[in-house]
Amino acid sequence: MKKAVVFDMDGVIFDSEKLYRKHWMLSAKEYNLDESVMVTLLDRIAGATKDRNELLMKEHFGEDFDYMVFREATMNRMDEDIAENGLDLKPGVRELFNYLKSHGYLIGLATSTYKERAEKNLKRAGLISYFDGIMYGGIVAKGKPAPDIYEHACQILGVNPEEAIGIEDSINGVISSHAAGLYTVMVVDLVKPNEEALQAADQVYDSLFEVKKLLENGID
Secondary structure, three states: OOOEEEEOOEOOOEOOHHHHHHHHHHHHHHOOOOHHHHHHHHHHHOOOOHHHHHHHHHHHHOOOOOHHHHHHHHHHHHHHHHHHHOOOEOOOHHHHHHHHHHOOOEEEEEOOOOHHHHHHHHHHOOOHHHOOEEEOOOOOOOOOOOOHHHHHHHHHHOOOHHHEEEEEOOHHHHHHHHHHOOEEEEEOOOOOOOHHHHHHOOEEEOOHHHHHHHHHHOOO
16 A cells, blocks of 8 residues: 655656756856757756766766856756746646645655755745655765665655655656655656666656546555
């Protein structure tokens, strides 16, 4: 019996992946990076930690590439964009959250985004009170695609991984949730599932409304 649902944040709760991509590409142009290379990196960056992405970016742009400065400039500009224009929710978020609460499910969060930024966005959207346990980025030593963040999210919620469902949109996140032992659902956003993700995901859907239907029908 499933007792909890653990969500990724960006691309699952918030329609933010398109903003990440917009600002990554703006920064690539500003720093005179090969934009075609950046495009190919975007799927691999999604859902991963800043430390893992630093290694990935240096692999392609050289060891002298100052990723942390690049990242800070990118994220600051994105924060300004959100402050000015807001951040949309993905379709079905509120409906699914209300369904989960009314049917006794625990709700968790497992995001690679650090606490200050994630908490600000969740509070702005009026969602933070829904969560029974939150794992922010930087809390565990190994972020996605390692299973640690989902394992710790389940510990916080007081459930075994096999009693939980992980909801993800990125390949890194799907691998993380599956490796931790959760029933894993990929809700496709901008990242299309590759063979590894298809093997790891128990279900692949196009929206959170389908997740609600899955729960209504029951999971073995």
